[in-house]
Amino acid sequence: MTSTVLVLNSGSSSLKYQLVDPSSGEALASGLIERIGEESGRVKHQSGGSTVEREQPVPSHADALKVALGLFDEAGPSLAGAGVAAVGHRVVHGGALFSAPVLLDDDAVAGIRSLIPLAPLHNPANVTGIEVARELLDVPHVAVFDTAFFATLPPAAATYAVDRKVAEEHGVRRYGFHGTSHQFVSAAVAAHPDVQALGRSPLRQVVLHLGNGASASAVLDGVAVETSMGLTPLEGLVMGTRSGDLDPAIVFHLVRNAGMSVDDVDTLLNKSSGLKGLAGVNDMRELQRLVASGDEAARLAMDVYLHRLRKYVGAYAAALGGIDVLTFTAGVGENDARVRAGVVQGLGFLGLEVDPARNEAPSREARVISPTGTGALVMVVPTDEELAIARQAMELVSR
Known part of the structure; x- marks a missing residue:
């Protein structure tokens, strides 16, 4: 059975x-x-x-x-x-x-x-x-x-520079999220024939999980060494409704000068910021339609979104000592060729390029979208968090 x-x-x-x-x-x-x-x-x-x-x-x-x-x-x-x-x-x-x-x-x-x-x-x-x-x-x-894959973060990546006693007492550190997806996708990348043919050891990967929530990870030979989300899923990339990285003093400023409560700021940064805060929409398909129509707020939102992504790819290539594979996954990452091309634009110095025909060809399969012969591969790999959870659960109960 x-x-x-x-x-x-x-x-x-x-x-x-x-x-x-x-x-x-x-x-x-x-x-x-x-x-x-x-x-x-x-x-x-x-x-x-x-x-x-x-x-x-x-x-x-x-x-x-x-x-x-x-x-x-x-x-x-x-x-x-x-x-x-x-x-x-x-x-x-x-x-x-x-x-x-x-x-x-x-x-x-x-x-x-x-x-x-x-x-x-x-x-x-x-x-x-x-x-x-x-x-x-x-x-x-x-x-x-969701946090388990990032339990391997080295102390230098997991530690915030706040008072050590306060951090220890209240569990303040970087935990990371979307770990089930990052683990599943990075393993699928490592097993892909085109990646195997690279013969790179250790294999240096950057994975971009881009949906309404979005996160990046740096993975060295299957082990997570960096990720964009932190104590909560608010840190890091620009997302559908979350701000991602910002100056923490913005919170103090809004409480002191805008009359906002802590809960007000929490709601603002988690539910009314990101693409929604900048352009009024948090669905990437609708944002792309607004950009195409000439909407300036939407154009700025897209520019901010892509700028943050490129910055993280560059930072993680530095953390890894180079990059062998950049992978896009999740709803936006798997389906939006314009976002993928926009992220990679200007990253040729890292050996990253996309082939327009490969990038725009519709497919539900794991695939390479970079030109043949580039220094690093750019890939699209569909995530399947439910399958990952099922396999981990079955492995545990079968022991």
């Missing part, structure tokens, strides 16, 4: 799920339940080419999971016959407690709960999803952490 993993990603008002065969990499079913706790929830379940969509009340995460389980019975495939060996939970913050996937027992759940101060927007929902799923599904449960 095929062994599968049910992957759950519990958000503050949503539940995303996928039934995965870790061996084949196939997603047998997937679904999303949104607007949990609102007057009317939105439900979507896809399996075998068919889709069930409807609106119905979903008062709580417990109800959401019950709805999801019911959809497997209604639309398939039946979980009873799917050989579910484990449930894999995406957890945003593992702090210093969790540097690898962990089997979930009461102590592990308590540990995740203790990290809520480091991820107040994410870990509470993750804990809720875990508690509900453990009650309803009698199989091993595994937590896979």
Whole structure:
């Protein structure tokens, strides 16, 4: 019988799920339940080419999971016959407690709960999803952490230059996020035939995970040595609604002179900044349409976005002592040829170029988009965080 993993990603008002065969990499079913706790929830379940969509009340995460389980019975495939060996939970913050996937027992759940101060927007929902799923599904449960891949950051990269005692007492350091994606993609890059043919050892990679949230990593022979996100996912690149890097004194300035509270500034920097703050939209497709129409605010937003990306690529090439592969992944990275070309523009001194035809050719496969014979490869590699979580969960429960 095929062994599968049910992957759950519990958000503050949503539940995303996928039934995965870790061996084949196939997603047998997937679904999303949104607007949990609102007057009317939105439900979507896809399996075998068919889709069930409807609106119905979903008062709580417990109800959401019950709805999801019911959809497997209604639309398939039946979980009873799917050989579910484990449930894999995406957890945003593992702090210093969790540097690898962990089997979930009461102590592990308590540990995740203790990290809520480091991820107040994410870990509470993750804990809720875990508690509900453990009650309803009698199989091993595994937590896979967004921060785990970056537990290898050297102290010089992980340490903020703030008072050491304050940092130790409050867990202030750089943790990094999107680690499941960066780990999956960097491993796929290393295994790609064109990269193997380079014969570079150690292999020096920069990975750009570009979606509504965005992050960069520097990976040396499979080990993360730098990443753009820090204590929280706010640091680093310009994102859909997040500011990324800024002078921390901006916070003091706004509190003292604009009459804003700490919560006001938190909301500003996380939800009303980035591309949305600069151009009024956070969807890259809409931003590109505005740029094409001659909108000056959109043009500036794109310039700021690309400038920050180029700066990080250059910095990470310096941290690695050079660069062998630059890889784009996630929604924007995989689908927007103009962004890819814009990032690489001017980086020829690092051996980075894109071939226009290769860059613009539509494909869902991992591929090289740089010209033949360049000093470094530029690649597009689709990410699959659900598959990565499923494989890590299966590996742990099979030991």
